[in-house]
Amino acid sequence: MRLRRLLQAVLLALLLLGAVLAWNLWRLPLPVARSSAAPPLVLDEQALAQRLAQAIRIATVSEGDAPGHLQSARFAELQALLRRLYPRVHAQLKLETIGGSLLYTWPGRDAQARPALLAAHLDVVPADEDSLSRWTHAPFSGEIADGYIWGRGTLDDKSSALAWLEAAELLLAQDFVPAQTLYFAFGHDEEIDGSQGAQRIAALLRARGLRLEYVLDEGGVIGEGLIPGVQRPVATIMTAEKGYATFRLSTRGEGGHSSMPPAQTAVTQLIAALARLQQAPLPARLTPPVEGLLLGIAAEQPLPARLAIANRWLLGPLLLRQLQQSPVSNALVRSTLSTTVLQAGTQDNVIPAQAQALVNARLLPGERIADVQAHIRRAIADEGVRIELLPGASEASAHASAGDSPAYARIAAAVRQVFPDALVATGLLVGATDARHYEALADNRYNFMPARFGPEDLERMHGIDERIAIKAYADMVRYDLALLRAPLWP
Numbered sequence: 001m002r003l004r005r006l007l008q009a010v011l012l013a014l015l016l017l018g019a020v021l022a023w024n025l026w027r028l029p030l031p032v033a034r035s036s037a038a039p040p041l042v043l044d045e046q047a048l049a050q051r052l053a054q055a056i057r058i059a060t061v062s063e064g065d066a067p068g069h070l071q072s073a074r075f076a077e078l079q080a081l082l083r084r085l086y087p088r089v090h091a092q093l094k095l096e097t098i099g100g101s102l103l104y105t106w107p108g109r110d111a112q113a114r115p116a117l118l119a120a121h122l123d124v125v126p127a128d129e130d131s132l133s134r135w136t137h138a139p140f141s142g143e144i145a146d147g148y149i150w151g152r153g154t155l156d157d158k159s160s161a162l163a164w165l166e167a168a169e170l171l172l173a174q175d176f177v178p179a180q181t182l183y184f185a186f187g188h189d190e191e192i193d194g195s196q197g198a199q200r201i202a203a204l205l206r207a208r209g210l211r212l213e214y215v216l217d218e219g220g221v222i223g224e225g226l227i228p229g230v231q232r233p234v235a236t237i238m239t240a241e242k243g244y245a246t247f248r249l250s251t252r253g254e255g256g257h258s259s260m261p262p263a264q265t266a267v268t269q270l271i272a273a274l275a276r277l278q279q280a281p282l283p284a285r286l287t288p289p290v291e292g293l294l295l296g297i298a299a300e301q302p303l304p305a306r307l308a309i310a311n312r313w314l315l316g317p318l319l320l321r322q323l324q325q326s327p328v329s330n331a332l333v334r335s336t337l338s339t340t341v342l343q344a345g346t347q348d349n350v351i352p353a354q355a356q357a358l359v360n361a362r363l364l365p366g367e368r369i370a371d372v373q374a375h376i377r378r379a380i381a382d383e384g385v386r387i388e389l390l391p392g393a394s395e396a397s398a399h400a401s402a403g404d405s406p407a408y409a410r411i412a413a414a415v416r417q418v419f420p421d422a423l424v425a426t427g428l429l430v431g432a433t434d435a436r437h438y439e440a441l442a443d444n445r446y447n448f449m450p451a452r453f454g455p456e457d458l459e460r461m462h463g464i465d466e467r468i469a470i471k472a473y474a475d476m477v478r479y480d481l482a483l484l485r486a487p488l489w490p
Contacts, residue, residue: 024310028298040418041481045474048166049149051085052473053142055158056151062123062191075100075188078122086165088172093184098204100188101197106168108181113488114213115181116407117205117442119198119434120160121190121218124152125462134464147470154468156461157218159476160449161186167480179488180213187434193392198434205441212442214407217435219447220427222419224454226328230300235415236427238447239289239403241439242335243363243396244432247376248356248388249273255353266355267344273380274339274357280379282372284320284334286312287365288400289428293332294319296425331430335363335372362430363396394436400426401444406488411446414482418450418475450479 058078079102083090094105102122108115127139137143137150144150153159164184171178183205187197205212220236227234251273253266286294291312298309308315308322323329330336337359344355361372369389376387402408403426412424429447439445451472460466 021311028310041478049470056142056153059140060123061126086169089168098200099196102186104184106182108178113180117183117215119185119217121157121187123191125191148467150467163476163480166477190434194434198437202437215438215442215445217433217447218449219429221453230297233422235422235424238429239426240365240397240400241429245361245369245393246390247359250356250386252354256351258349270355273385277379282335289426290332292403292426365397410486417482418479450476
């Protein structure tokens with residue numbers, strides 16, 4: 001009798017569990033139908049490409065880790081070009097130059113509405129001298145060929161800045177006034193750390209007592225073939241950014257002749273510490289931006305994946321285990337630690353007396369730099385290894401921005417208008433952008449670049465053969481026009 005009751009209780013529990021799993025699965029968002037494709041706005045795509053190409057030919061390279069590495073003459077040349085290309089913008093919008101960065105102010109109709117800040121950056125990374133022969137077209141040629149504009153800045157990130165200016169120039173020709181005041185903030189040292197550009201602009205706006213409705217910067221894209229199992233393009237509007245910190249790990253030991261090595265050297269001690277750190281990853285967890293991404297693509301997933309996404313309270317560990325299988329998705333669910341630099345010794349027959357390594361950390365929202373440093377100390381478990389936090393660190397987003405705000409709704413609506421085949425979801429930005437400098441000034445911060453990216457495009461950013469399709473760049477301008485025209489309330 002007791003066994004029968006026990007079995008009945010177990011069966012009832014299983015039935016209730018099955019009902020809960022099925023209910024949650026049923027509550028998942030239904031597959032989103034493709035938006036009705038209106039005819040694309042007619043633009044002179046070749047003229048757009050020619051103007052972007054002119055900007056690409058000016059090598060506004062930021063190198064090293066200090067403002068002195070910026071080529072100021074190149075930035076002055078680019079600013080002069082922008083004045084020639086966009087005369088209405090420079091005649092009707094207020095322009096302030098902060099270092100080599102540009103801040104445009106476009107007053108809106110509603111003086112009571114909080115303004116928005118639309119960010120991009122004008123600097124680019126250098127092209128490795130050893131790779132120049134492997135470029136199809138020279139990195140600063142601005143060549144227009146085979147349906148593409150080629151060169152540094154076509155993807156990261158001059159195209160964003162020029163697309164905003166193109167949209168503004170077109171709208172000003174129609175006597176358009178935006179609903180809210182808009183700031184275009186174009187940094188000149190984002191590829192270093194933004195300390196002389198975006199950080200100074202943010203300080204200026206803070207001193208003026210400004211509060212922003214939202215900040216929009218580069219980051220998310222319209223990914224094609226980037227998410228396994230999802231056939232449709234996915235527009236990821238990033239609602240949080242991982243933090244950034246670099247730690248120096250250093251050891252000291254006995255030096256001497258390599259023919260008489262001691263039991264432990266500075267090098268072997270450091271290598272052992274790094275090996276222990278490699279075996280102690282930070283714990284994986286789901287954050288709201290990634291949960292939003294999973295919900296956004298759930299309808300395109302097979303049944304087992306949909307079931308896990310719908311029932312994260314129970315099947316979350318299985319979901320996390322699957323996400324940890326690839327470097328890309330693993331970076332979305334944990335703070336990562338990467339050894340990027342090793343230094344020790346200068347001669348093959350001399351045991352170095354000291355060694356050091358740089359470990360770069362990218363932090364999930366909610367984790368602090370001090371917590372990560374404590375984790376490194378525990379994992380290494382060797383007081384003989386010195387751990388130092390290097391300058392330039394930035395905490396992760398304190399919290400995710402809202403995925404249901406009016407600003408997010410306008411950004412998403414513009415995506416659906418210009419890219420009707422795309423799914424729209426939130427996401428987590430694993431890199432660092434200028435948006436982090438403005439985050440404290442804004443109700444929400446978002447990262448999204450309205451350009452289609454495939455796996456090969458990710459390799460081109462900071463890599464060889466950076467390029468953007470002429471049509472893709474024109475669609476960026478179309479998107480910017482749609483967002484600038486959007487009413488504050490639907």
